[in-house]
Amino acid sequence: MSDKRVVSHSGSIQEAGGSISRFPLISVQGVPLRNHIATNWDSISAFEDHPSDLLIATYPKAGTTWTQEIVDLLLNDGDQEVCRRAPVAVRMPFLEHFSPPHCPSGLSGTPQGDAPPRVIKTHLPFQLVPQGFWKNKCKTIYVARNAKDNLVSYFHFDRMNQTQPEPGPWDSYIPKFMEGKLAWGSWYDHVKGYWKEREKNNILYLFYEDMKENPRREVERIMRYLGKSLPDDVICRIVELTSFKAMKENPMVNYTFIPVPVFDQSISPFMRKGEVGDWNNHFTQEQSRVFDEDYEIQMKGSNIPFRINI
Ligand code: PPS
Numbered sequence: 001m002s003d004k005r006v007v008s009h010s011g012s013i014q015e016a017g018g019s020i021s022r023f024p025l026i027s028v029q030g031v032p033l034r035n036h037i038a039t040n041w042d043s044i045s046a047f048e049d050h051p052s053d054l055l056i057a058t059y060p061k062a063g064t065t066w067t068q069e070i071v072d073l074l075l076n077d078g079d080q081e082v083c084r085r086a087p088v089a090v091r092m093p094f095l096e097h098f099s100p101p102h103c104p105s106g107l108s109g110t111p112q113g114d115a116p117p118r119v120i121k122t123h124l125p126f127q128l129v130p131q132g133f134w135k136n137k138c139k140t141i142y143v144a145r146n147a148k149d150n151l152v153s154y155f156h157f158d159r160m161n162q163t164q165p166e167p168g169p170w171d172s173y174i175p176k177f178m179e180g181k182l183a184w185g186s187w188y189d190h191v192k193g194y195w196k197e198r199e200k201n202n203i204l205y206l207f208y209e210d211m212k213e214n215p216r217r218e219v220e221r222i223m224r225y226l227g228k229s230l231p232d233d234v235i236c237r238i239v240e241l242t243s244f245k246a247m248k249e250n251p252m253v254n255y256t257f258i259p260v261p262v263f264d265q266s267i268s269p270f271m272r273k274g275e276v277g278d279w280n281n282h283f284t285q286e287q288s289r290v291f292d293e294d295y296e297i298q299m300k301g302s303n304i305p306f307r308i309n310i
Pocket of ligand 1: 060064245270272273
C-alpha cells in the first residue's frame with residue numbers, strides 16, 4: 001500500500017490526498033445524518049441481513065468499541081491473536097457508513113471467511129435500523145451511556161474527527177446535544193427507542209457505567225446472551241484484554257489505523273479517558289442545572305436507570 005492510501009472506517013481504501021471534509025448533516029426521517037449516509041439511504045435501508053447477524057447498536061461514544069472487542073473475544077474463545085486479525089472497523093462493519101467519494105458501503109467490508117455470526121455496528125436509532133433485523137430476530141446488543149458523559153465524549157470526538165460537523169465551543173455544543181442536532185440525532189430518543197423495544201425484540205440493553213463498575217459481570221452477561229460458556233481463566237483474560245489501558249495500547253482497537261487527516265488524535269485521543277463522571281470536569285454548575293432541568297422533561301415517564309456517577 002502506498003503512503004497516500006489509507007484505510008477508511010470500512011477497511012476500504014481512500015486516497016489521502018482526496019478531500020477530507022467535515023460532512024454536513026441531512027435529515028433522514030427527522031434524524032440528522034452525515035450527508036453521505038443520507039444520500040445512500042436507499043441502499044442502507046435495503047440491506048439484507050441474515051438471521052445469524054449480531055447487531056451492536058449505540059448512540060455515538062457510548063462504548064461501542066469496547067463492546068465490539070468483548071464480543072469478538074467471546075466469539076473467539078478469548079484468542080487474542082485472532083482478534084488482532086484486522087482493525088475492529090474491518091472485523092465489524094459499520095452498517096450505515098459510506099466513505100465518500102466513490103467508496104462502497106461499510107457493509108462491503110464484511111470480512112470474508114469469518115464464521116457466523118457476522119457482527120455489525122450501527123449508531124442508527126431503532127426506527128431507522130433496516131426492518132429485517134427485527135423481523136429475523138437478530139440478536140442485538142445496545143449500550144447506553146449517561147447523557148452527560150456521552151456528551152463530553154462526543155464533544156472531544158467531534159473536535160478530532162475531521163469528518164464530523166464542527167463542534168464549535170463547548171458552551172454552544174451542550175444545547176446542540178439537548179436539541180438533538182448532532183449527527184445521529186437525539187440521545188434522548190435513541191436510548192428511549194431501544195429501551196422500549198428491548199423485551200419484544202430480545203435486545204440486550206447494557207450500560208457503560210455497569211461495565212465500568214463490574215466488567216466481569218457484564219462480560220458474563222454478554223457471554224450468556226451469545227449462548228457461550230467459557231472457563232473462568234478465559235473470562236478473566238477477556239476482562240483484562242478489554243480494560244481501558246489494554247485497549248488504548250492495542251492498535252487494532254485504538255483507531256490509530258485511521259490516518260491523521262481523518263482522526264487527529266493529537267487533538268484528542270480516541271481512547272480519551274474511559275471514565276464515568278468526567279462530565280464533572282466540563283459542566284459549570286449553571287450548565288449542569290440547565291441540562292438537568294431539560295433532562296427531566298425529555299426523559300419524563302421513562303424509567304431507564306442511568307447513573308451519572310458510580
Ligand atoms: S464510537 O466512535 O461511537 O464508536 O465511540 P465508542 O467506542 O462508542 O466510544 C468511545 C468512548 O468509549 C471509551 N472506551 C472505553 N472506556 C472504558 N473501557 C474501555 N475498554 C473503553 N474503550 C473505549 C473511550 O475512551 C471513549 O470515551 P471517552 O469518555 O471519550 O474516553
